[in-house]
Amino acid sequence: MDEKRDRGRTESGGGGGGAWCAWPSREALTRVGVPRGRVVLDYSMIAGLSVWVLSGCYTSGAFDGGYALVPPLGFGLCVAAALGFHHTTLDHRAAASLGLLGVMALCGLGAYAAGAPTAATVMWIVVSVMAMQRLPLAVGPATVAVLVPGFVEADETGIFGAAVTTAAVLLAGYSLRLDAEARGAGFQLLAQERLAREAEAASAALAERARIAREIHDVLAHSLSAQMVHLEVARLQIEAGAERAEILKLVTSARSMAREGLAETRHALSALRGDMAPVEDYLRELAREDRAEVDVTGERRDLTAEASQAVRRVAQEALTNVRKHAPGARTRIRFAYGTHDVSLEIRDSGPPRTPDGTGPGQGLGSSGSGYGLLGMRERAELLGGSLDAGPEGPGFTVRLRVPA
Numbered sequence: 001m002d003e004k005r006d007r008g009r010t011e012s013g014g015g016g017g018g019a020w021c022a023w024p025s026r027e028a029l030t031r032v033g034v035p036r037g038r039v040v041l042d043y044s045m046i047a048g049l050s051v052w053v054l055s056g057c058y059t060s061g062a063f064d065g066g067y068a069l070v071p072p073l074g075f076g077l078c079v080a081a082a083l084g085f086h087h088t089t090l091d092h093r094a095a096a097s098l099g100l101l102g103v104m105a106l107c108g109l110g111a112y113a114a115g116a117p118t119a120a121t122v123m124w125i126v127v128s129v130m131a132m133q134r135l136p137l138a139v140g141p142a143t144v145a146v147l148v149p150g151f152v153e154a155d156e157t158g159i160f161g162a163a164v165t166t167a168a169v170l171l172a173g174y175s176l177r178l179d180a181e182a183r184g185a186g187f188q189l190l191a192q193e194r195l196a197r198e199a200e201a202a203s204a205a206l207a208e209r210a211r212i213a214r215e216i217h218d219v220l221a222h223s224l225s226a227q228m229v230h231l232e233v234a235r236l237q238i239e240a241g242a243e244r245a246e247i248l249k250l251v252t253s254a255r256s257m258a259r260e261g262l263a264e265t266r267h268a269l270s271a272l273r274g275d276m277a278p279v280e281d282y283l284r285e286l287a288r289e290d291r292a293e294v295d296v297t298g299e300r301r302d303l304t305a306e307a308s309q310a311v312r313r314v315a316q317e318a319l320t321n322v323r324k325h326a327p328g329a330r331t332r333i334r335f336a337y338g339t340h341d342v343s344l345e346i347r348d349s350g351p352p353r354t355p356d357g358t359g360p361g362q363g364l365g366s367s368g369s370g371y372g373l374l375g376m377r378e379r380a381e382l383l384g385g386s387l388d389a390g391p392e393g394p395g396f397t398v399r400l401r402v403p404a
Contacts, residue, residue, distance in 0.1 A: 020138040023092045024177060027184030029134060030090070034183065049126060050075065053111075053119045062115035070114075074107045078123065082130070089134040097135060101127050101143060109150070117154040124150050125169050132173020133180065140177075144170060223261030230254040264316070279303060279311050279342075280335060287333055290319050298337025306383055307404040311335070311344050314376045314387065318346040318398040321373075326351040329395060341385070342404045350395035376400070 023029075031039065057063050057071035081103040088096040108123035124147045131143035148166055155161035234250040280296045287294045303311075315333065322331050329348040336343045373389050376398070380387040385402030 021136050023089070023136055024134065024181055025184040025188070026090060027187045028177075028180040029086075029184075032184075032187055049122060053122050056119035056122065057111060057114075057116045060114075060116035060118070062111075067114075071111075071119075074110065078104045078107050085130065085134070094135070094139065098139070098143070101131055105147060105150075112150065112154060121151065121154045121165070124154075125165065128166075128169040129173040129176065132170060133176045140173065141170065144173075220261060220265065223257050223264070227254045227257045227261075230257070279308055282312055283315055283333055283335055286315055286319060287331070290323065290331055292319065292331035292333050294333045294335070296335045298342075300337060303342065303404045307342060307402045310379050310383055310385070310402050311342065311400065313379060314344060314398065314400045315346060317373070317376050318389075321396070322346075322348045326395065337404075340403060341401055344400040345397065347392065347397040348395040350393075373398075 034042075054071055054075060058068075063070050081100040085097055085100040085104075088100060104123060104127050108120040108127070111117075111123065112120035128144045128147055132140040135143065144166060148162060151162035151165045152159055155165060230250045230253050234247050234254070237247050237250070278300065280294070280300070283296075284294050286292075319331065322329055326348050329350055331346065331348045334343075334345040334347075373387075376389070377387040380400055380402055383402045385400065387398070387400050389398045390396070
């Protein structure tokens, strides 16, 4: 059905006629979006015209006696043709639509020939309005033009009355057409807006899933992989007959990592529920474990879950890198609320020099090539922010800025 409708649209509008050969939209040809009051008014008008046609047939005296059943039969035929016309215009079938209008016009001609000009005129007016409203503009006026001789013949005032009738039906039909097309355009806009909202909701759901996936990865992947390494080393040492103290140290370390991973999982779940402690409180709690200094500046405000989690994860990863690559270094955390963003800076003093001459700037932490730093930078860029990390002086500095 859709292919047929599209083909009909192409055939009617593809010959260079443009809007003159185009059918009204499907929304304009249906009653979708029509207010209930307008529907009641339309059906009341149809009922009134029906009564007018039938009463005109009987008051004319042309259908007395055995011909009394002719008007209802003819009227039923016109109703069937009108319903068929509704469906053929929905499918953009011009020939079938014109044929059905012809059936109605012929019924009017029969009424006129029998001596009921009023009923005939009303039926021809209805046919003209329907043609103007539902057929391509190049076809509607032509259909009305075919009926003009009938208006001239049936109107007692002659050509002047027929001209007024013709102008009235052209204006009425075209007005109804414009009203239906405006309603159809509005319905299409509403449908497009609904689709846009659905697409936005789907995109938001996908973004939320991606955020949850990142949180699960950041919290669990690192913790579980580190635990597996420690437990695997412990297994190898047990098989090699290592001392109990060494094995216990590895198991204790794995347990500590499991405890930290559990705590971070709880933090992540709180973030997903939107139930989190302020960022500065989290930073102070995190810094307490590493004996780091924390400075918070700017006017405190609530942050989005994404921005808050980015700050928390970057701080956690940066301090983990300090513990790995600069144990014993002094660390300073600076967190600032800006006008449209927040910034975080974590700077360490670098590890103390060892007897073999190595010192600050050695290892993964200072090179900035670790996967943790890459993940932090990716998290910041997803939020439209930035992350810079690298050696400064004897130590290493991580700077984060995210919109908030």
